[in-house]
Amino acid sequence: MNGAEIRSAVExxxxxxxxxxxxxxLEEWPEFFTDDCVYRIVPRENDAQGLPLAIMNCESxxxxxxxISAYRKxxxxxxxAYRHMLGPVRIxxxxxxxxxxxxxYALFRTALDPVGYGASxxxxxxxxxxxxxxxxxxxxxxxxxxxxxxxxxxxxxxxPI
Amino acid sequence: xxxxxAFEAGLSAPASGWPADGESAVPYRVFVDPAIHxxxxxxxxxxxxxxxxxxxxxxxGPGDFKANFVGDTPVVVTRGRDGRLHGFVNRCAHRGxxxxxxxxxxxxxxxxxxxQWSYDCEGNLIxxxxxxxxxxxxxxxxxxxxxxxxxxxxxxAAYRGLVFVSFSDDxxxxxxxxxxxxxxxxDRTLGRPVRILGYxxxxxxxxxxxxxxxxxxxxxxxxxxxxxxxxxxARSSQQxxxxxxxxxxxxxxxxxxxxxxxxxxxYAREKVRSYQKGFSLADPSLLRGRPDPGIETSTSIxxxxxxxxxQQIANSLxxxxxxxxxxxxxxxxxxxxxxxxxxxxxxxxxxxxxxLAGPAGYISMEDGYAIELVQQAIESGQDGSSFVELGGCExxxxxxxxxxxxxxxxxxxxxxxxxxxx
Numbered sequence: 091m092n093g094a095e096i097r098s099a100v101e102x103x104x105x106x107x108x109x110x111x112x113x114x115x116l117e118e119w120p121e122f123f124t125d126d127c128v129y130r131i132v133p134r135e136n137d138a139q140g141l142p143l144a145i146m147n148c149e150s151x152x153x154x155x156x157x158i159s160a161y162r163k164x165x166x167x168x169x170x171a172y173r174h175m176l177g178p179v180r181i182x183x184x185x186x187x188x189x190x191x192x193x194x195y196a197l198f199r200t201a202l203d204p205v206g207y208g209a210s211x212x213x214x215x216x217x218x219x220x221x222x223x224x225x226x227x228x229x230x231x232x233x234x235x236x237x238x239x240x241x242x243x244x245x246x247x248x249x250p251i
Numbered sequence: 252x253x254x255x256x257a258f259e260a261g262l263s264a265p266a267s268g269w270p271a272d273g274e275s276a277v278p279y280r281v282f283v284d285p286a287i288h289x290x291x292x293x294x295x296x297x298x299x300x301x302x303x304x305x306x307x308x309x310x311x312g313p314g315d316f317k318a319n320f321v322g323d324t325p326v327v328v329t330r331g332r333d334g335r336l337h338g339f340v341n342r343c344a345h346r347g348x349x350x351x352x353x354x355x356x357x358x359x360x361x362x363x364x365x366x367q368w369s370y371d372c373e374g375n376l377i378x379x380x381x382x383x384x385x386x387x388x389x390x391x392x393x394x395x396x397x398x399x400x401x402x403x404x405x406x407x408a409a410y411r412g413l414v415f416v417s418f419s420d421d422x423x424x425x426x427x428x429x430x431x432x433x434x435x436x437x438d439r440t441l442g443r444p445v446r447i448l449g450y451x452x453x454x455x456x457x458x459x460x461x462x463x464x465x466x467x468x469x470x471x472x473x474x475x476x477x478x479x480x481x482x483x484x485a486r487s488s489q490q491x492x493x494x495x496x497x498x499x500x501x502x503x504x505x506x507x508x509x510x511x512x513x514x515x516x517x518y519a520r521e522k523v524r525s526y527q528k529g530f531s532l533a534d535p536s537l538l539r540g541r542p543d544p545g546i547e548t549s550t551s552i553x554x555x556x557x558x559x560x561x562q563q564i565a566n567s568l569x570x571x572x573x574x575x576x577x578x579x580x581x582x583x584x585x586x587x588x589x590x591x592x593x594x595x596x597x598x599x600x601x602x603x604x605x606x607l608a609g610p611a612g613y614i615s616m617e618d619g620y621a622i623e624l625v626q627q628a629i630e631s632g633q634d635g636s637s638f639v640e641l642g643g644c645e646x647x648x649x650x651x652x653x654x655x656x657x658x659x660x661x662x663x664x665x666x667x668x669x670x671x672x673x
Contacts, residue, residue, distance in 0.1 A: 131611065136449035142602055143449020143587045146611045149603065152534035163530065164481040166617045205627050242582065243453040245623060246616040 100191055100222055101179050103229040108174035108195070111250060116161060119250060120154035124225055127151055128233045131251055133241040134216060145247065157250065167248040169202040172213075174251075188232065193218045195236075197251055199244075214240040214251055268636035274659035274666070275644045276636040279629035282458035288578040294668050295557055296322030299422040301408070301415035301429075303559035303572055304328045304338070306586060308412060308447050314357045314372060320574055321405075321416060327351045327361070328407060328414055329372040338405035338416035339374030350402065374402035410434070411441040413559070413570070429555065432494050432648075433501040436553050439545055440563055444591040448601060451585045453610035453619060459558070459575040460665070461622040462583065466552050466560050466571075467657035469493060469504045470641055475621055476614040481530055491548075492650040498667070499646045499660030500556030505548045506652065537607075540566040540600055543590075554657075556664050564614070566597070567604040579626060583619070585609055 091099065103122065110118045123129065130144035148154050177194030184190065199213035216238040223232045236251045268278025281287050296302060304319040305328050316329040318341060325341035327350075343350050343363040350363045350370065360377065362369040369378035376397040384390025405416040408425040415425055422428055429437065455462065465471070469491070473480055491506030532538070543566060553561040560571035568589070574582040585608065589601050608615045629635065639662075642654030646663045649656045 133450065133452070135452075139449075141447060141449035142598070143451070143605060144602065145451045145605070145609050147602055147606055148534075149536070150534045152532075153537065155533045156537065159530065159533070160478055160481070160613055164477040165613065166475070166477070167620050168623075241450070241452050243451075243610040245453065245455055245610075245619045247611040248616055 096184065096189060097179070097181060099229045100181060100189055100220075103222060103231070104176065104179060104191070104193055104218065104220065107231075108176060112172050112174055114171070116158050116249070119158060120151045122231055123151050123154060123234070124223060124230045124232045125151050127154070127231055128235075129154060129231070129250070130234075131236040131238055131247070134237050134239045135241045137237050145243070146250065154250075161248055165248050167246055168206070170249075171200045171202060172249055173198045173200065173210075187223055189220075189222045191218075191220045191222065193220070195251070211244065212240075213244060214238050214247075216240065216251075268634070269666070273644045274646060274662040275638075275640045277639060277662055278634075278636045280634075282461060282626065282629055283578060285578050288575070290669065291575075292322045292324070294671060295665070296324065297418040298668050298671065299417075299419045300557055300668070301417045301422055301425050301555075302557065303413060303415050303555065303570065305414040306412055306445065306447065306570065306588065307336075307409050307414055308445050308588070309355065309586075310336070310414070312357065314359050315355075316351060316358065316361070316372070317355045318351045318353065319572075321418070322575055323577075324418075325349060326405060326416060328416060331372045332359070336407040336409055336414055337373045338407035339370075339401075340403035340405065342403070343368055344376060344400045344402055368400075370402055374404050376401045411437050412445055413437065413441065413561075430496040430498070430501060432496045432503070433553070433555055436494070436503050436551065437561065440551070440553070440561055440568065442545065445568075445588040446591045446593070448587040448589050448598070448605070450587070451609040452582060454576065454580060454582050455619040455623060456580050457619075457622040457626040458578055459573050459581040460661075461625055462573050462581055462618070463554065463557070463661055464658050465618050465622055466554050467493075467502050467504065467661050468655065469506075469652040469657070470655060471621070472504075472506075472614075472652070475617045478613040482532055483530070491550075491652045492648065493652070493654060493657045494648045495646075495657055495660045498556075498664050499662075500664030501554060502657035502660055503551055503553040504652070504657060505551040507548045537603055538565065540604060541597060554661070556661065562608055564607050565604050566600050567608050568601065569605075569608060583610075 107122045129148040131146040132144045136143050175196040179191050179193045182190045182192055194217050197214040198210050200210040201207060216236060219235040219237060220231055221233040222229050268276060270276050302321040305317045309317050310330045313330055313332045316327055318327050327339055327341045329337045331337050341349055341351050345366055345368045348363050348365040350361050360369050360371060367380045371377050382391055405418055407416050410425055410429060493504055495502045551563045558573040562569045562571060569585045569587040572584045576582050587605055589598050607613050639655045639658050642649060642656050645656055646659045
């Protein structure tokens with residue numbers, strides 16, 4: 091692939107990823123990752139200090155599937171909907187079969203519970219730091235770090251960012 | 252003291268929802284009334300209590316500081332040049348501005364930007380610009396003494412790496428305040444030097460005392476947090492209990508496996524198979540832990556009155572500070588830690604098991620949701636009260652988890668302080 095094709099594929103992957111989450115198609119979420127992927131939501135507070143703690147820390151695609159199983163079958167939270175807004179994708183490095191990209195996001199959460207119904211709030215803002223590879227002709231995240239400026243999470247975080 | 256009379260006339264009276272004797276009911280008004288919130292500032296947070304503000308590992312060297320809050324009051328804890336801990340109210344003695352404007356850092360002085368009054372690490376006033384005026388005009392009068400205009404100092408002390416401050420000379424020494432039971436559990440969890448792994452923060456639209464109840468409530472564990480049951484982790488064979496100090500305010504909810512051979516590998520040997528539908532984790536590494544020496548519980552949640560929680564969930568260790576943000580909101584700040592001599596694999600285990608706790612925690616995320624549901628429902632129900640009689644009405648340690656004795660312990664301590672008078 092040439093540079094333009096790579097950029098196009100990377101942008102499409104990132105856009106398709108947030109669309110799947112915003113649509114609530116969470117069973118598809120793990121499919122955007124490689125089997126040996128890493129997915130972490132890291133408060134910027136920790137990242138800035140070199141502290142490793144993530145508030146969501148998945149170290150395999152199976153662990154992503156577990157997140158969704160728990161989301162569907164076990165965890166309880168106020169019904170809500172997500173809407174991601176993405177900034178321009180900036181490809182920071184490529185080579186060795188891998189592309190690194192940084193993309194700003196803003197995530198709005200709209201309440202669907204009886205008390206807050208229809209109210210939207212800025213739930214999280216930050217950036218994706220992605221490592222993307224080709225697997226069987228398709229792009230996949232080998233690593234997706236969500237560096238969240240929003241360290242102070244409103245109530246809880248159940249749905250991946 | 253209008254406010255005091257309001258409390259005594261209202262909340263101390265049986266008609267308001269407090270039982271005349273015992274802690275078997277809690278009037279919902281204590282979770283919504285701004286007057287009660289104000290009174291708590293004086294009698295709980297600035298009263299004869301010790302309030303957790305940091306781990307020593309966050310302020311290890313001379314000049315290190317951390318800004319925090321005790322109740323509504325901004326405070327700073329520092330490590331002085333002498334290596335000792337100091338605390339002061341983060342409010343300039345001149346005109347009341349916040350002096351320390353960063354969450355944490357290192358500095359030998361703290362300078363208010365408004366008029367550049369400067370203070371040392373202990374809160375002593377060391378510099379006042381134009382103190383003698385300019386060319387003999389203006390400035391402070393001869394009688395002005397910097398020693399009389401320092402920051403409001405707090406008592407500061409640490410126990411096993413936990414740093415507390417107190418506003419009150421009436422509070423006993425920290426060790427005595429903690430008491431034998433709380434110290435014993437702290438000794439167990441924090442008996443070794445620690446290393447900070449990171450922080451999580453969440454804001455919950457509920458009164459702080461609803462969270463204080465939640466962490467003292469063993470009843471909800473398997474009922475609200477379905478993760479355990481769904482994936483077959485919390486078995487009915489799990490045994491445990493509640494330990495508390497005689498004052499009732501400091502509690503520990505602890506659970507362990509009945510089979511001693513299982514305790515060491517905690518969840519791993521369970522193969523996490525549901526006893527209901529056969530769900531299991533696709534990646535069981537989440538629960539593949541290693542025993543921590545001296546820690547035999549699978550879970551222990553220790554509360555130190557008023558606002559500290561020490562969490563041990565398998566290998567996930569953290570302190571949690573419950574920070575009131577007005578009567579209807581709290582912030583929960585978790586500081587995850589490891590032991591300083593942990594090997595990389597153990598660190599990885601702790602980071603993986605942090606998935607169990609915090610704002611996205613498999614067995615903790617529902618807590619914020621549940622207490623918000625309480626807050627939402629009681630807003631208009633100021634004459635109602637909760638029912639806290641599970642396991643009877645006693646306020647003492649229990650050898651089972653089907654009890655609210657530790658919640659009653661919290662209220663016993665709280666009511667004692669609130670009725671104490673100014």
